[in-house]
Amino acid sequence: xxxxxxxxxxxxxxxxxxxxxxxxxxxxxxxxxxxxxxxxxxxxxxxxxxxxxxxxxxxxxxxxxxxxxxxxxxxxxxxxxxxxxxxxxxxxxxxxxxxxxxxxxxxxxxxxxxxxxxxxxxxxxxxxxxxxxxxxxxxxxxxxxxxxxxxxxxxxxxxxxxxxxxxxxxxxxxxxxxxxxxxxxxxxxxxxxxxxxxxxxxxxxxxxxxxxxxxxxxxxxxxxxxxxxxxxxxxxxxxxxxxxxxxxxxxxxxxxxxxxxxxxxxxxxxxxxxxxxxxxxxxxxxxxxxxxxxxxxxxxxxxxxxxxxxxxxxxxxxxxxxxxxxxxxxxxxxxxxxxxxxxxxxxxxxxxxxxxxxxxxxxxxxxxxxx
Amino acid sequence: xxxxxxxxxxxxxxxxxxxxxxxxxxxxxxxxxxxxxxxxxxxxxxxxxxxxxxxxxxxxxxxxxxxxxxxxxxxxxxxxxxxxxxxxxxxxxxxxxxxxxxxxxxxxxxxxxxxxxxxxxxxxxxxxxxxxxxxxxxxxxxxxxxxxxxxxxxxxxxxxxxxxxxxxxxxxxxxxxxxxxxxxxxxxxxxxxxxxxxxxxxxxxxxxxxxxxxxxxxxxxxxxxxxxxxxxxxxxxxxxxxxxxxxxxx
Numbered sequence: 001x002x003x004x005x006x007x008x009x010x011x012x013x014x015x016x017x018x019x020x021x022x023x024x025x026x027x028x029x030x031x032x033x034x035x036x037x038x039x040x041x042x043x044x045x046x047x048x049x050x051x052x053x054x055x056x057x058x059x060x061x062x063x064x065x066x067x068x069x070x071x072x073x074x075x076x077x078x079x080x081x082x083x084x085x086x087x088x089x090x091x092x093x094x095x096x097x098x099x100x101x102x103x104x105x106x107x108x109x110x111x112x113x114x115x116x117x118x119x120x121x122x123x124x125x126x127x128x129x130x131x132x133x134x135x136x137x138x139x140x141x142x143x144x145x146x147x148x149x150x151x152x153x154x155x156x157x158x159x160x161x162x163x164x165x166x167x168x169x170x171x172x173x174x175x176x177x178x179x180x181x182x183x184x185x186x187x188x189x190x191x192x193x194x195x196x197x198x199x200x201x202x203x204x205x206x207x208x209x210x211x212x213x214x215x216x217x218x219x220x221x222x223x224x225x226x227x228x229x230x231x232x233x234x235x236x237x238x239x240x241x242x243x244x245x246x247x248x249x250x251x252x253x254x255x256x257x258x259x260x261x262x263x264x265x266x267x268x269x270x271x272x273x274x275x276x277x278x279x280x281x282x283x284x285x286x287x288x289x290x291x292x293x294x295x296x297x298x299x300x301x302x303x304x305x306x307x308x309x310x311x312x313x314x315x316x317x318x319x320x321x322x323x324x325x326x327x328x329x330x331x332x333x334x335x336x337x338x339x340x341x342x343x344x345x346x347x348x349x350x351x352x353x354x355x356x357x358x359x360x361x362x363x364x365x366x367x368x369x370x371x
Numbered sequence: 372x373x374x375x376x377x378x379x380x381x382x383x384x385x386x387x388x389x390x391x392x393x394x395x396x397x398x399x400x401x402x403x404x405x406x407x408x409x410x411x412x413x414x415x416x417x418x419x420x421x422x423x424x425x426x427x428x429x430x431x432x433x434x435x436x437x438x439x440x441x442x443x444x445x446x447x448x449x450x451x452x453x454x455x456x457x458x459x460x461x462x463x464x465x466x467x468x469x470x471x472x473x474x475x476x477x478x479x480x481x482x483x484x485x486x487x488x489x490x491x492x493x494x495x496x497x498x499x500x501x502x503x504x505x506x507x508x509x510x511x512x513x514x515x516x517x518x519x520x521x522x523x524x525x526x527x528x529x530x531x532x533x534x535x536x537x538x539x540x541x542x543x544x545x546x547x548x549x550x551x552x553x554x555x556x557x558x559x560x561x562x563x564x565x566x567x568x569x570x571x572x573x574x575x576x577x578x579x580x581x582x583x584x585x586x587x588x589x590x591x592x593x594x595x596x597x598x599x600x601x602x603x604x605x606x607x608x609x610x611x612x613x614x615x616x617x618x619x620x621x
Binding site for chain 1: 424427428429445448451453455459460461464465466467471474477478480482483484485486510512526
């Protein structure tokens, strides 16, 4: 129904197709960034691209999508190479290099944008949408350019899948096999630069990295297979892109970037909590089960030890004497034990059953080593 | 290879490697004939891993040269198998055991081509050799340390090399796995292959290996274990750790 409102608008369809592709390319390449522990590189690339966009405008004096995109690509790429160079040749660590490149390039970009605002040309308006993104400024030509670059990036990713996989898992081994790992690393990062550059106008330089990291982080929670992770991350990116564009066009004045990122935030949060193998909920439930098991087992052992002093394993004990040894949740544990037929209740007294004795002896063997 | 003069499996000459001008390996000469099981032994920071990495072209030497079966490494890659330190990779990477083993074939596959049925078969055979075939489709994060090591060995076996370099294959594995690995290495030697292993346990040198390279930045000794492992050489290698050497016996 919601979609029905828009379905006749051709421009919107084009824009939706564009943002779906942006999300897919950023999400799938983002997997490699996340797996290679380069999550922050995306942030540096997108911020570094801003002066490229501004310079491209200053040089060409037009907002042609191709020149702006190339400007973003080149500046983002130079920023990335500088990060690599600084990390390699100076004593700075990668995080410091990323921070410096990100802030200096972004500052320079803002500086250039301010100059552009003061220029007496009529076409200057709209460049500031590159900060937080605005899908409604996308023209058909923009989307076609994005589509072309996006498809090339995906094609390269699928062609060099094996190579990218091995350098991401085991760089040293890949090198020993003779793969030019430095070249492949630069190639992979270049594809990431492309993924980011095509998303800048829609998502904005400030939040673009979220579309690189978020889908990958979410997807990793649901699968242990690289191919599936990349497809899933791409899909999450696409869905976030589409829903973000729809909500930003439904709510006047809402920039597209924040809308996309908020929606993706839901994916990330849900994945972190609900993933069946890696989720917090699973960890929490596991911890609870373990705690319960330990509590019950310790009451069972207490019964065994107390009755040993009576030389009768089935000797009945009062609740009070059990509590004296192990105070927490004794009644509840006894109830659970009697459900398992490990203990019996006779009035106020509790005693082990045959089954319970067997289990307690097993436990004693298992835990004996620990204590 | 010509039969008259057996080519050296490994021939390292005047090798010096430095980090920030500080030498980690100094003027190393190593010549190892083929068909031997060789341990590389020395204290932490002696340059054992660095030696392997430099031979394999992962690090650039400041000086010296490396020949494998008479030619530079770049020309002989197909004859070399490598087992990096188990802890050098992220075992939470989203992939399966079989997938990791198939990576041993990536070099021979060449660019762009993906592994297929034949590669799967070879990888499975290799997993059988290390007793891990039932784990083929297991996610690698679910493996124990010993199992991880076996997977890395399987990946090297699938390379079907003549010369193997293994960086601490016994680190953090249980006694059963250690025995299984050494049996496998001895099997490789029986097939005429050369295996060079970074090792930590001096106690097992005689039992496991034919030759030993004692290393501490410089080469201290290289040769058959019973000739090279002398109290003087051990003292030179490990410095003043007399208490440790005292446990050596004979």
